[in-house]
Amino acid sequence: MSEKVERAVALLKQGLTVKEIGEREGITRQATHFRLKRARELGIWDGTGLAVRAKYESEPRKLARSLLERSPDLTAEELGDLMGITSSAALVHIKAILSPEAFKAYVRASYEDRTGTRKIHPENLEEVRRFYWDDELSVHSIGEVFGCSGKTVLSFMKKHGIPRRQAGKESAIGPDRAEAAKQSFLKTRSVRALSEEFEVSYYSARSFLQRIGLLAGKLNGPFGKLQGKAPG
Numbered sequence: 001m002s003e004k005v006e007r008a009v010a011l012l013k014q015g016l017t018v019k020e021i022g023e024r025e026g027i028t029r030q031a032t033h034f035r036l037k038r039a040r041e042l043g044i045w046d047g048t049g050l051a052v053r054a055k056y057e058s059e060p061r062k063l064a065r066s067l068l069e070r071s072p073d074l075t076a077e078e079l080g081d082l083m084g085i086t087s088s089a090a091l092v093h094i095k096a097i098l099s100p101e102a103f104k105a106y107v108r109a110s111y112e113d114r115t116g117t118r119k120i121h122p123e124n125l126e127e128v129r130r131f132y133w134d135d136e137l138s139v140h141s142i143g144e145v146f147g148c149s150g151k152t153v154l155s156f157m158k159k160h161g162i163p164r165r166q167a168g169k170e171s172a173i174g175p176d177r178a179e180a181a182k183q184s185f186l187k188t189r190s191v192r193a194l195s196e197e198f199e200v201s202y203y204s205a206r207s208f209l210q211r212i213g214l215l216a217g218k219l220n221g222p223f224g225k226l227q228g229k230a231p232g
Helices: 002-013 018-025 029-042 059-070 076-083 087-097 100-115 122-134 139-146 150-159 175-188 191-197 202-211
Strands: none
Touching (some): 002 018, 018 029, 059 076, 059 087, 087 100, 087 122, 100 139, 122 150, 139 150, 150 175, 175 191, 175 202, 191 202
16 A cells, blocks of 8 residues: 555656546545545655646636746735735635645745734735635634634634624534644633634534543533543
């Protein structure tokens, strides 16, 4: 399996898409994604470089791709200036060109280079609104993009009047969010705060904490504070 995984990564680095790798290897797209996932687990691929190629690209999208290929370190503002569009419009092109993982890394690096901090700034308002409502990202996922906590995202949304989706958008806290949820709870000791940050129902949050052994005491009223100290 390791040889197949390494071969998939090598083809990816040559610029092939997932579909093209599957065709070359004689496997399905799902099998190709599995090999790339295995490559990340083995530490031989960092999740970057997976570009999405559309069958048809508009001229602005082609221009954006060309500029990024020549200068990968361009910020959204710089790309927008070169294309004669706003930074938000440039960010839309960048998101379409890069893979989800590469896009998160790009945005995080861009804002850290510019601000030196991991905070969301007022000029990010439309990006946050679009990520939350159009792309339906959770506040935790948006926090990953900007390099901050989901709680920071919630505070930013409340401050700038971005309405919340109906509670329980996510049905449960899955394995991919388990560690982040655990660390968040250990900071706040609040089931209610956890349910809000990860956008699950109160009872889903409580069930998750019980499952991983962090909810050992009785709940103190409707706010979800634990009585006594949680283990771990």
